[in-house]
Structure formats: C-alpha cells, structure tokens
Amino acid sequence: METLSALFEGFRVALTPLNLLWALVGVTLGTVVGILPGIGPALTVALLLPVTYQLDPIGSLIMFAGIYYGGMYGGSTTSILLNTPGESASVITALEGNKMAQRGRGAAALATAAIGSFVAGTLATLALTFVAPVMVTFALRFGPAEYFALMVLAFTAVTSVLGSSPLRGLTSLFFGLGLGVIGIDAQTGQARYTLGIPELFDGISVVVVVVGLFAVGETFYVLSRLSKSEGSVIAVKGSIWMNHNEWKRSWPAWLRGTFLGFPLGTLPAGGAEIPTFLSYMLEKRLSKHKEEFGNGAIEGVAGPEAANNAAAAGVLVPLLTLGLPTSATAAIILAAFQQFGLQPGPTLFQTSPELVWGLIASLYVGNTMLLVLNLPLVGLWVRLLTIPRPLLYGGILLFATLGVYSLNGSTFDLVTLYLIGVVGYLMRRFDFPVAPAIIAMILGPLAEQQFRRALAISQGDYSTFITRPLSASLFIIALAVIFIPLIARWVAKRRMR
C-alpha cells in the first residue's frame, strides 16, 4: 500500500506539463540515437550533462531515463531494416528481424518489437516499482564493507561478461580505475597523478572520458577501416499490424522475454546482451516452427526485444536502490545524479522520495510515449538512416567537441578528449571492451571511499571484509564470477583436443 501511494505521488511529479515535456524530449532523442550508428544512449546522456548542469534535477533525470529507454526501442529498428544493430542489445534482433523484413514482413517485425518492448517495459517497470522498496529495506542494513564487496562483484561481473575475454575486460577495468584515481583525493586532500596541472586537480571529467572513448574513438576507428558499402535499408511495406497468427506467436515470447530479462537485468551482468541472447536460445528451443529460425521467425524478434527492455528496467533496480551501475549507460546516469549532488541508494528513497518515485513513474509514461512514437511514426525514423555517413560523423564530432568544450570552456579538456579518443581507437583495434573502463571510472572512486570507510571503522583491520557474513559471501560470488567462466573455458578447450 505504501508503495502504491508513493507511486501515486510519483505520478503527480511525472505528469506535470514540464516533466511530460522532458520525458518526450528524452524518448525522442533516445529513439533517434538508438537508430543512428556511431551514437548511443550512453554518449547522448554524457553530451547532455554539461547542458543540464543548471536545470532542474528531476526533469533532467526524467529526460535521461527517457533516452535510456528510447535507445532500446530505436536499436531494434536498424536491426530489422538494415541488419546493422544501432546498439549492442539489439544484435540478436537482427538475426530474425532482418530476415522477416526481407520476406516482406518488416512491418510485423517492427510491430512485435515495439509492442513487445512496451509490454515488457511496462511489466518490468511494475516489477521495479515493487522490488525497489524491498531492496531498499535490505540495503539499509549494508555497511561500507558490504558496499565495497558489492562494487567488487559488479567489477568482476562486468569484466567477465563484456568483451571477448576476462583479460581484456580486466585491462579495460584497471584503465578506468586509473582514470578515476586522478585528481585531489577527497578524504586527505592529497594530489594524485595531477602532474602539477591545475586542470587535473578536479580529476578528469566523466564527460571527457565517455565522449572520448565512444564518439572520438569510434570515429577514428570507423574512419580507419571505412567499409565501401553502405547497408541498404529495406522499405517497410504492407500493414503495420500483425496478423492473428503473428499475435498468437508473439504474446508468449514477450512474456518469457520479460521474465528472463528483468531478473538478469538486476544482476551485475552488464545489461541487456546476455538476456537477449538467452531469450533467443529459449524461443528457438520452445518454438513449434523451428524450421523458421534463421529465415525470420517472429518469436526470435519478440522474445529478445522484450528481454532487452525488461533488462533495461532491471538495471535500474541496483542503480536506484544501491547506487550500483551495471551498464555503461547506467554508470553515466549515476554520474548525472552526482552532478546534482545526489547519491542514488537507499537513503535517496527517504531524503528525496518525490525525485525517485517521479523518475519511476516517468518510466511508465515514457514507455507509453515510445509505443506511440514507434508504431505509427516508424517511417519517419527510418529516414534518419538516409543521412550520409560523412555528415553523420561530422555532426557527431561537432557535438562531441561542443559538449566537452562547454564543460569548463577550456581547450585543455579538448586535448584530453583527443588523447582518450586515441585510447578508444586502440581499444577497438585490439578488441578491448569500452564499457568496463567507463563503469570503473565512475564507480571506482565510490568503491575506494567505501573501502577506506570500512577500514576506518575496523581500525585498519582488513579482515573486516571476510568476517562479516554478507560481505564475505559477496566476495565469494565475485571470485566465482571471474573463475567459473575461466574454468569452463579451460574444460571446453581440453575437450576439443
């Protein structure tokens, strides 16, 4: 009951005209950047951070959440019509979705993706609404040791899940942790790695790192090996409505995708990639039309798209209740909270309920807006795909330099941006995942803070991390997350010989 009245209060915040406008701006932007290659929700939120600095926190966060959800919708459109996913969580959708489009059922694929995303997004937001308060009461008992253990778990999970090997994830992670260490140490006031440069005293801005690794690194990389052919967009023909059979096959897939996506999204497992993949495998196994898989089976679009959106809501559970980001976009939304002097976590539910619940309520609103934006207007979004590549990347760099320059109005930030851009290029060239670096850079300083707090409480006794049962079990899980895949890989390798 308490939850319902809190949610009701949240809707009063989310439904004010101004906040509705922020949500609309957010979901529209999210759809656009989800469709465009080279730019995604994480980069967009980062670019908007300097702009929203002086705006109202609730409105800005509602907009960011809209971008996050919208990016999930937009990504599916390119997967289906162009066979090039605009966003990593939509890779699986391309498998069947593009085949459906080639067979002339592109409209049905778009419809099942959009409606499935809506169904899953709404159900998962509902789950978020009721799971979050439970998590909060649980999290209130956490001390610094538990928080530190939880963050280590997030680090290990992210490194072993993202990228092609744990070694590559770990390298990226330590690079990000290193970036986070630069600046004046908050607890002792000592300069660390500032090289005597005053601009580095406040540390390197998250915006510079995210824009450098994503926008600049990506542009360098694409330009270095630009493919000669631009993909061809398949025109959407026929009715946008699914026929009776397609509805019948979509429903169960949507629900299964939701039940798979939400719980997996709440775990620190790097966002939506794994749930979409698992949903695809599940649908393939359960389908009565196995022969259609690989030739455009609608379940193969419906399930993963639902899983993808449910996972997006799931990711918000640890972010809002524990302050723990498990995907790159979530990490940047955490940075957005910090920009407004807010720290997501159990106490935020008590100190600013109108903000947290307003944000949660706005997710329902945003999902509904996205359904309207994506079903009838999909033809409009598809035209974005006709923007010539040279102009697209020109625009990306224009906005990248603008966002970074407007942080402090200093060219020092631009120089840092280009250096980090070179690192971003090298990471792609040598196959290192970018997301662990971003999560580590944002979460690292918080982890260090909790680590030192825990040691201050235990008066320097390191055993505090393993003598507290909850913290000890989290550390064991963290170790398992790293070593089980390694062992599994080793066993698989031996079998193959």
Add this chain to the structure above:
Amino acid sequence: MADAKICVRHIFMAKPSTPRVAVADLIFSLGVLALGVFFLVGVFNIRVLPSYANIGPRFFPFVVSLGLLLCGFILLVRALTGKAAQLQQEENVDVTAKPNWRSLAFLAGFLLLHLFLIERAGFIVASSLLFWGVSYSFGSRRYWRDGIVAVLLSALVYFVFTRFLNLNLPEGILGF
C-alpha cells in the same frame, strides 16, 4: 554481442596459432605496461599523512598499477606467442581493410585546426570547419553541400546554446 563473439572464438581457438610475434599487439602490451609503471611510480609521489597510514590515498593507486602491470604482462606473453587480437566488428567497419592512415591524418589535422581556432576565430568558424573537415575525411566530395550544412548547423547550435541554454561559447571574430 559478447556471447556471439565468445562462440566464434571457441571455434577459432581449436586452430593452432602461428608462433610468430604479433608486433602490433606487442607494442600495445608495452603501452599497458608503461601505464602500469606510470601509476606505480606515481604512488610514491602521493604524500601520506601518518594518521592515515593504513587506509591512505596510496592503496588504490597501488592496486591499479599492479593490475595494469599484470594485465600488460599477460598481454605481452600472448603477443610474443603470436596471438593477435581480432578487430572489433562494428557498423560501417570493414575489418579486413587496411588502415587508411591518410584519412586519419586529415581528421587529426582538422581536429587540431579546431583546437587552434575555437578561441581565436570563435565557435561558429571553428565548428563549421571541423564539420566540413570530418565530412571531407570521410570521403565526401560535395564541398558546397557540406559547407552549407556545416555553417547552418554550427550557427544553429551556437544560438541555441548561448541564447536559450545560457552557456558561454567563444564568439570570436564574428562578434555576436
């Protein structure tokens, strides 16, 4: 994406890798090691007050440097045994293509020009040139179209940011 890649990797792992040194990967691993050394050396430049001896500002940087050194070392060994990284599959990227250094040099040149011009000639001039230059580097040869789009977009952004969002951008030689 990650999973698809892992699957692919498992298939390829069965092939014996050529025992030649992967030169590019070797240089990259040395870079990671150098970064580790940088962080390790820096640890000793962080001043520690006696009261914080145990839980001071040095511990985390130390962990970071050890982590980078360890990862760099494993990468070095892998590179020496000839295990080269595969390029990341991405939209618009042809992983089999030879790197196009000429285009990259153009792009780098225009980025530096933008850096030089933004406070001297102002945002609109610098950004228009950057946009045009990026389009040129990406192979566009429709100079007039690109130029018009560049100026219109830069001007639009400039006015929205300075007039509506109250952000300061250098006006430069244009004087508005």
